[in-house]
Amino acid sequence: RVGISEQGRGISTELDPNDSEGRVLHTKHGELHCINIYLPNGGANPGRQMYKDQWLEDLLNWSMQFVDLDEPVLICGDLNIAHTENDIWNPTGNKNTSGFLLHERQWFTRYLSTGWHDLLRNEVGDVKGPYSWWSNRGQARALNRGWRIDYVLANDAAKILFKSARVLREGGLVVSDHAPLIVDLDI
Template identity: 30%
Template sequence: MPPKRKAAAAKLLKRKTKKSQKEQEEPDTTEKPKKPTKKTVIPKEISDQEPKARGRQKVNKEEISDEEPKSKGRKKVNKDEKEEKVGRSNSTVTQWNKINFSCTKKNSKGEKSNLKISCWNVGGIKSWVKKGCQEYLKYEDPDIFCLQETKCSEEKLPEEIKDLNGYHQYWCASKREGYAGVGLLTKIEPLNVSYGINTPDQDEDGRCITAEFDDYYIVCAYVPNAGRKLVTLPKRLEWNTAFKDYIKSLDDKKPVIICGDMNVAHNEIDLARPANNTKNAGFTKEEREGMTDFLEDGYIDTFRKLYPDKTDVYTFWTYMANARSKNIGWRLDYFVISERLMDNVCDNIVRTEVLGSDHCPLTLFINI
């Protein structure tokens, strides 16, 4: 083969070889991405969809299961919030330092108070102590403190009460543990202390303590409630008669200071919704007339005497429907005194800011 032709043939062979190499290389580089595309992209889309579908189902199930506890949680929180609102109003969060426990008023004789008497329906002394409400004694510092609805026998009193310094203690418990009961704490030792109102059927509930001092009697009373559907109204009316006779027997000797839960809103001004409660315990015609009859026997409701037109002042609020925060209440707790002591009274203050029970305490400032 001539040299020129041989060179041309070699050149052509070289081109074919390069082309062949290129063709061999190109499919390798093009197919490799395609194969993964077919194998990974397309199947991946299918396989991704299934897990996503499963994943969404799982997420939905988880969301449902999450919502159920959250829903339960919200219900619990709402219930707790309601209880906490009650707590803020009736339980453990009294802002002691923000309350002025002093009295600057003088009586009609121009005299300052020299005797401070407080009373409080504590709604169970054990729970009252657990809430730290015995702090009240530190801040109010009454000379005499009367408690109602202690619901505790003397043997089972909390140690915090037994260990109180500076007070002589007297307790009158119901025969039924956890029911009724009254107590009287006094810095001044009484001449004599008696229990009940000389009526066995009433006295078994532990509703009255009387302490005799030089110039007066203190009577701590927890008057029976007429009950739901007025089932105990007859017993309440029997109490009214016996209590009136008992107080009269004391008043014939010395003037009387009666304090406690009288379980009646005497007039329409003494409760937030009188029209709705005319057939309910505490505002029936019989109970109101009983209070009127008692006062007409020679006694004075000190708060209403001092503040005849003052509205929206209550001492009891039900735990239901945030009644206390809305101030939908009843004035059931009183200081009632013999008429001849009224000129000695400086003030009667209802401590609505003091929390810890469905009742609040009240304090009488008097000069004797």
């Protein structure tokens, strides 16, 4: 809790008023808001996909209070969506897989259109990858057959502080199927 001046949990929606799955942590560090999110994975269960879809709409509505703040705001974490074909190794084979469903990707485009900036994509441009998650099966990480589902999104006030972003592909190798996404800010 060093450097944390405020903290809160959840997004207080009708869907999940008490954030029972611990999906949102909002901390404030001086003027900087860090909103850490772990969005649900839809998986193969239709009920779980409906839960995820409702979360997406609730998140969009809830986060609108932050997008136009004069204070810098970062939304970061595992959003469980590969936004574009550049964010997934095999887009054709995964077009019917939760995390790359057309309506999820359309939601992500709509979300960014409200004023959020994808800092890693701004850094690397319109190229394939880099990926932040790999299945533990089939040597996916070794062959770099991954998905980019981890993001740092910034409002305008945070974007002007942005210096660089990168994925540490070998980071977290022993403990996670995700790689750390590092963003440097001029604060």
